[in-house]
Amino acid sequence: MTSRLRPPLRLAAFALAAALLAAPAEANPDRARAAEARGDLRAAQIEWRNAVRANPNDPALRAALARVSLALGDGDTAEKEARAALERGFDRREGTQLLLRAYLLLRRHNELLRDFPIDEGAQPAEVAGTVAAFRTLAHLALNQRDEARRAAATAVRLAPRLVDAQLARASVASADGDRAAFEAAVDAALAIDPDNVEALNRKAALQFERGDLAGAAATFGRIIARSPGDPLPLFRRSEVLMRSGDFDAARRDVAAGLRLAPNAPVGLLLDAMLKVQARDFQGADQSLQRIPSQTLVNLPDGLLVLATVKRALNQTAQAEDAAQRHVARRPDDPRGAKLLATIEMERGAPDAAAGTLARLVQRGRADAEAYDMLGRAHAAMRRRTESREAFERAAELAPEDAGILTRLAVARLAVGEAAAAAEAARAALARAPDQRGAREVLASAALALGDLDTARAELERLGPEARDGELAGIVDATIRLIRFDLAGAKERFEAVLRTQPDSVRARLGLARIAAIENDAARTERLLAEVLERDPENAEALRRIANAAGSGGPHGASALAILERVYAANPTSSAVALALASAHLRLRQPERAVAVLDSPAWRDRARTTQHLIVLAEARAQAGQMAEAEAAARAALAQEPRSNIARRQLATLLARRNDTGAAEAVLQQGIRLQPNDALLLQGLVELVRDARGLDAALAQADSLARAQDTRPASLALRGNLLMAANRPEEAAAAYEAGYRVAPSSALAQAQAGAWQAAGRPERAMQALQAWLEREPEDVATHALLSQIEIVQGQTAAAEERLRKVVAARPDDGISANNLAWLMQARAEAETEAGRAKLAEALRLAERAYFLTPTPETADTLGWILFRHGRAAEALPLLRQAAAGAAQRQQADPGIFVRFAHGLAATGAREEALRVLEPIVAADLRFPERAEAEALVARLRAAPR
Incomplete structure (x- = not known):
């Protein structure tokens, strides 16, 4: 029995299972x-x-x-x-x-417009309004702005109390960039339905954009309360919380969102960002690895966060790749460009960093930090002018940033703008009294201006750590050098080198000392070491190039140094120009051409100056067609360069194409009617081609044009001065002065009257101008020189004191004042000794600011009068060596040199210096003094 019952039971079991599987x-x-x-x-x-x-x-x-x-x-x-x-x-x-939303989600915009006509009147207004609202979004997706506006207007007209209609209006306003209309439409939608999630999202976005972070967080809170299972508002609120600095709350939101959606890419990215903030870069990297690579690329800031994390983990190649891709995708985002530039700087590629930041600048998206970074990149490449310009822009955008102001001060100092550097340093200290580096800049700027007391005072205000730094050491050593404490200066410079073995400034200081001590070999070696470290150092290049082009005993070795520097830096325009200039002075134009037109320059941009010197070199080499081509290239590159334009005109005139030369200058004058160089070039061209009378007529014609004044008013006088007719020139200048008084015309009158032997008229011309402009320092300085010649030394001294006070960096005026003061000081009296001490300080400043034979002579002689003959002798020797290279040297310089030699026991050399001067038929103020010294030296026992 039992066996017969089993099959039906099995069938029943299968039927039950089938029923269970089939039924939901x-x-x-x-x-x-x-x-x-x-x-x-x-x-x-x-x-x-x-x-x-x-x-x-x-x-x-x-x-x-x-x-x-x-x-x-x-x-x-x-x-x-x-x-x-x-x-x-x-x-x-x-x-x-719901159906329309599905169409939009599937991006079936054209089908939506086809399948859903508005059918106004054929369906309820709210339905037609809904269709019109979603048609607005479809039109916008297809970039059909006009159709979108009409559809939105229809939606609002048909169903003004419909949220979708108001949101459609908001979308159109957003596309048009009408922020006010956008917010009004969003507010209207929320007035209809205060809990509408889409309207709340838009409201929160508006609040976030305008910086109402508390409001945005509260709005997102309402969305979260309405949709607690939606992770997106949690993630969005976390961004707001991060911006407001509440990172703990942001972490809670991100964690809650990731519990709802563990693999949500946005949540994982936010988690990585929060870990970066906590400096948990390993954890951030793990979060990023959970995001599919293509998804990460498409997330806003995904590549930026990846680059930040990889940089922190020292995975430089990956960091740079991510930063480059971010910049390629979002070139207007300054964060990406700055991060990429930082990575490039860290791998030792400041040129790449400068390029990255320059592109950001070109797009008009650079902020203060980007300009600051650009300044640093240029500074690393020793592009001093570009560095200063970048820091100046950074300071304009962030005027309260003490660090930027300090870097601006350093950059200004590097290009020789000492007064402006001091201004920036003071501004930095006003904002941050303990700002590192600012006081060192103040001290250096004061030093550059010759204000040793301020420089020393700023040094004394430094803390111990800063006092041991390179810049402070350089300032201290330079003050000692200016005070002519050569041993102390040398010791301090060498101390800097022990702690900063690559210091360029310390080597320059030591080179100055070596030059004063007439140790040419050591000077040359130190300057060569400077150029190894800083190939474009202006001072070292100038001094080596001058030595190389002089043809003197060290000319060949100096030229060899320049050749080595050029070989190591073949694309440096500064080095190439220095070497080419030396060759031109040595009358080797072909070698100058070879440098300036080497294969290294064939496919590279050349500066206008480079092309101008190349044109000059080719002209000297007789390559006139090539010279003209180079001059034309210079002018094409910089059409307002008056030097390039005048050079081209000169070359055209040399091949007797006077008409073309005049046309070139006339075109320049149309661009710059008041340019003195172009105006002078034109009248000289006419003079050389058609004679003085034609040139004078041209000068008068130019002077009649209002826009060429005041420069054109000096042309007639300039032509007459060149023709050695100074009285007529003075009258011409005076006539121009009556038409449009100016400092230049007053000074030109004075020069002409002096040449005519009428110093009283020269002084009258200058005094007339000073009655109009009593603070014109340049005119005071010129008038003081005439007063000195006229023997009015007291008046000249008083005037020069005002000039030096107004222009502390005017080395020539400081030198003239020092010379006057020492000449009028009686060393035997206390007042005289005080005056001589003051003169010494001025002479030290003058020699530091303007190291010429004249300033060396002044400082050397004042040191001699102070009884410091051994210290004076190198300076007096330097002055005599410089004077010997001139055709009309002041014999007094050699007399003072002989005094120095005699005082230090070099009797025979003193005689060799003096005897030719005494034997010559020369009249000079120190003649009797020279004869007496010769007699005394001859009478002295050998």
């Missing part, structure tokens, strides 16, 4: 709603799908499945279920909205 799980909408509430949208979709299977004709269940599918990004399911809901009688407006 028990449908329960409450479970779907609960899943939605806790943010488990995938579970909610499954539950709603089960509910639809259980009740396929329930339109509300279909609509709920469509809604959750939209939230999941499942457009196909959403479209299918929205249609089914409408077919089964679901609310027409809500169902149409």
